[in-house]
Amino acid sequence: xxxxxxxxxxxxxxxxxxxxxxxxxxxxxxxxxxxxxxxxxxxxxxxxxxxxxxxxxxxxxxxxxxxxxxxxxxxxxxxxxxxxxxxxxxxxxxxxxxxxxxxxxxxxxxxxxxxxxxxxxxxxxxxxxxxxxxxxxxxxxxxxxxxxxxxxxxxxxxxxxxxxxxxxxxxxxxxxxxxxxxxxxxxxxxxxxxxxxxx
Amino acid sequence: xxxxxxxxxxxxxxxxxxxxxxxxxxxxxxxxxxxxxxxxxxxxxxxxxxxxxxxxxxxxxxxxxxxxxxxxxxxxxxxxxxxxxxxxxxxxxxxxxxxxxxxxxxxxxxxxxxxxxxxxxxxxxxxxxxxxxxxxxxxxxxxxxxxxxxxxxxxxxxxxxxxxxxxxxxxxxxxx
Numbered sequence: 001x002x003x004x005x006x007x008x009x010x011x012x013x014x015x016x017x018x019x020x021x022x023x024x025x026x027x028x029x030x031x032x033x034x035x036x037x038x039x040x041x042x043x044x045x046x047x048x049x050x051x052x053x054x055x056x057x058x059x060x061x062x063x064x065x066x067x068x069x070x071x072x073x074x075x076x077x078x079x080x081x082x083x084x085x086x087x088x089x090x091x092x093x094x095x096x097x098x099x100x101x102x103x104x105x106x107x108x109x110x111x112x113x114x115x116x117x118x119x120x121x122x123x124x125x126x127x128x129x130x131x132x133x134x135x136x137x138x139x140x141x142x143x144x145x146x147x148x149x150x151x152x153x154x155x156x157x158x159x160x161x162x163x164x165x166x167x168x169x170x171x172x173x174x175x176x177x178x179x180x181x182x183x184x185x186x187x188x189x190x191x192x193x194x195x196x197x198x199x
Numbered sequence: 200x201x202x203x204x205x206x207x208x209x210x211x212x213x214x215x216x217x218x219x220x221x222x223x224x225x226x227x228x229x230x231x232x233x234x235x236x237x238x239x240x241x242x243x244x245x246x247x248x249x250x251x252x253x254x255x256x257x258x259x260x261x262x263x264x265x266x267x268x269x270x271x272x273x274x275x276x277x278x279x280x281x282x283x284x285x286x287x288x289x290x291x292x293x294x295x296x297x298x299x300x301x302x303x304x305x306x307x308x309x310x311x312x313x314x315x316x317x318x319x320x321x322x323x324x325x326x327x328x329x330x331x332x333x334x335x336x337x338x339x340x341x342x343x344x345x346x347x348x349x350x351x352x353x354x355x356x357x358x359x360x361x362x363x364x365x366x367x368x369x370x371x372x373x374x375x
Contacts, residue, residue, distance in 0.1 A: 046249065047251075048249065048250060048251025048252070049251040050251050050252050050284045050285045051251075051285065051286075052252050052285035052286065052287045052289065052370065052371075052372050053372065054285070054286060054287065054372075073251070073284060074251070075249055075250070075251050076249070077248060077249025077250070111254075111282070111284070111338065112254070112284040113283075113284060113285070113286060113337050113338035114284065114285045114286040114337075115286055116286070159249070159258075160249060160258045
């Protein structure tokens with residue numbers, strides 16, 4: 001065998017040995033585990049009503065003892081369970097507010113048509129508020145101290161829940177509400193606010 | 200020291216070669232991914248989003264199609280009864296809020312309120328409020344019919360896509 005062939009054979013053998021040694025050095029068992037499909041989405045709180053921007057009641061020249069009855073449907077479309085409270089942030093003029101008896105009852109209505117109460121069915125338990133309009137404003141006049149109510153016997157509002165609130169307002173038969181020769185006493189415009197907060 | 204090697208008989212070598220080839224073929228066959236039917240379809244659902252002014256016949260999806268392909272002959276369709284529960288006659292517009300944009304440029308959608316065409320175009324265009332509105336009187340209702348299909352010339356981008364497209368309604372008192 002020539003020197004050249006010997007040299008080539010030696011190089012070949014060394015290369016093969018190094019390759020085998022390298023494979024042995026870097027070879028290793030391995031194992032992986034995966035956690036796929038991660039994502040994050042916020043929940044929602046969404047409350048709406050069927051008033052289409054119109055007032056629930058606009059009463060003028062009211063007689064004592066006559067009751068005005070109006071209904072509004074409040075619907076919850078959020079994804080998070082929620083509490084809903086009703087309050088009024090507006091002041092009510094005492095001259096008439098003290099003599100307007102307000103009864104609020106919650107219930108259901110098969111085919112609501114704001115602001116009528118045709119077909120209204122009250123939930124068990126009766127009215128959720130019975131007092132004067134002024135008393136409502138004084139008691140439930142701020143966020144966090146509103147009048148809470150849940151659909152039916154539930155303890156929360158869930159997606160697609162709704163309540164129909166029936167408002168009955170009666171001017172008391174009390175001559176203190178009579179302005180006599182002056183313009184009739186008026187409550188001033190006021191709004192009712194339903195506020196949902198996730199549980 | 201001398202040694203002599205005798206080469207195996209030709210038939211033995213042929214047998215060995217055949218055996219090796221067979222084992223290699225078996226390994227390849229065993230490790231191949233099973234073939235599908237080549238018909239991965241698109242999945243679409245549509246449901247109505249809650250609205251204070253409107254009541255709907257269902258809160259569940261009114262259109263649910265799990266077999267949308269360009270070769271499908273009939274479009275997927277669904278009907279939703281929309282009732283105006285306000286005291287006003289309402290002009291109503293709608294838009295879709297698809298969960299993914301994957302079918303936006305492929306899916307064709309038509310919307311009719313009763314007999315009135317409200318929208319016709321790609322799902323992407325329905326992401327904006329419809330230019331046409333439909334009117335519903337206080338206490339009245341209308342049947343909203345939605346049809347959706349994949350035209351024959353769309354590519355393969357629809358395959359395996361799962362899109363949920365809630366429909367949002369905007370109702371305003373109609374100005375006379």
